[in-house]
Amino acid sequence: MTAVTAGATLAEPDVAAFRAAMGRFPTGVTLLTQGSGDETIVMTLNSLTSVSLDPMLILVSVKASGRMRPRISQAGSFAVSVLTEAQLDLALEFCRPDRPEGRAAMLRLSAEEGVTGNAVLPAAETYVECVLDAEYTAGDHTLLIGRVVALSGGSSEPDPLLFHQGKFGRLSPASSSSSASSAEQREAAA
Numbered sequence: 517m518t519a520v521t522a523g524a525t526l527a528e529p530d531v532a533a534f535r536a537a538m539g540r541f542p543t544g545v546t547l548l549t550q551g552s553g554d555e556t557i558v559m560t561l562n563s564l565t566s567v568s569l570d571p572m573l574i575l576v577s578v579k580a581s582g583r584m585r586p587r588i589s590q591a592g593s594f595a596v597s598v599l600t601e602a603q604l605d606l607a608l609e610f611c612r613p614d615r616p617e618g619r620a621a622m623l624r625l626s627a628e629e630g631v632t633g634n635a636v637l638p639a640a641e642t643y644v645e646c647v648l649d650a651e652y653t654a655g656d657h658t659l660l661i662g663r664v665v666a667l668s669g670g671s672s673e674p675d676p677l678l679f680h681q682g683k684f685g686r687l688s689p690a691s692s693s694s695s696a697s698s699a700e701q702r703e704a705a706a
Contacts, residue, residue: 597640
C-alpha cells in the first residue's frame with residue numbers, strides 16, 4: 517500500500533472524469549418531495565443512503581443553491597419515494613427544470629399527503645417520511661439527514677428503477693451459481 521506523505525500534492529481529476537467514475541456505481545431512483553397540495557415540490561434524486569438503524573436515519577444530497585434545500589430546512593421534513601421500473605416517466609419528468617409543482621405535481625404523481633405533510637407515492641416501490649435531523653454543507657451540495665418517522669411496506673415483487681452510467685435500467689437477478697444466499701448477503705452488508 518502506498519501512503520500519502522504530508523505536503524504531497526495530488527493531481528485532482530477533472531469533473532468529467534469524476535462524474536464518469538461515480539456513474540459506474542448503480543443507484544436506485546427516487547422522488548424527493550417537500551410539501552403537499554399547492555405547496556408540493558418534487559425532484560428526481562439518486563443520492564439516497566441508509567445511515568443508521570438506531571435511530572433510523574437516511575441521508576439525501578441536494579444542490580445547496582437549489583430550491584429544495586431551503587424548503588426542507590424551513591419545513592423540517594421531507595419524503596422519499598423509491599421508484600419502480602414502471603415509473604421511469606416520472607423520473608424523467610421530475611428531473612427537468614420545468615417540472616410540475618403544487619397540485620399539478622400531486623395529480624401527476626397520484627400522490628397522497630403523508631403523516632409529515634409531504635407528498636408520498638402509494639404506487640412507489642416504497643416510501644420513507646422523515647423529519648430533518650441534521651444538515652451539512654459539502655461542497656456545492658447539502659447533506660440532509662432525515663429521521664424516519666413513517667414508511668410504506670413496499671411491493672412483494674420488487675421492480676426497482678436503477679440508474680447506471682447515465683442511463684436508466686432494471687434489475688436482473690444474478691445467476692443462481694453466482695448469487696449468495698440471503699444470509700450471506702446480510703452478513704456481507706453488516
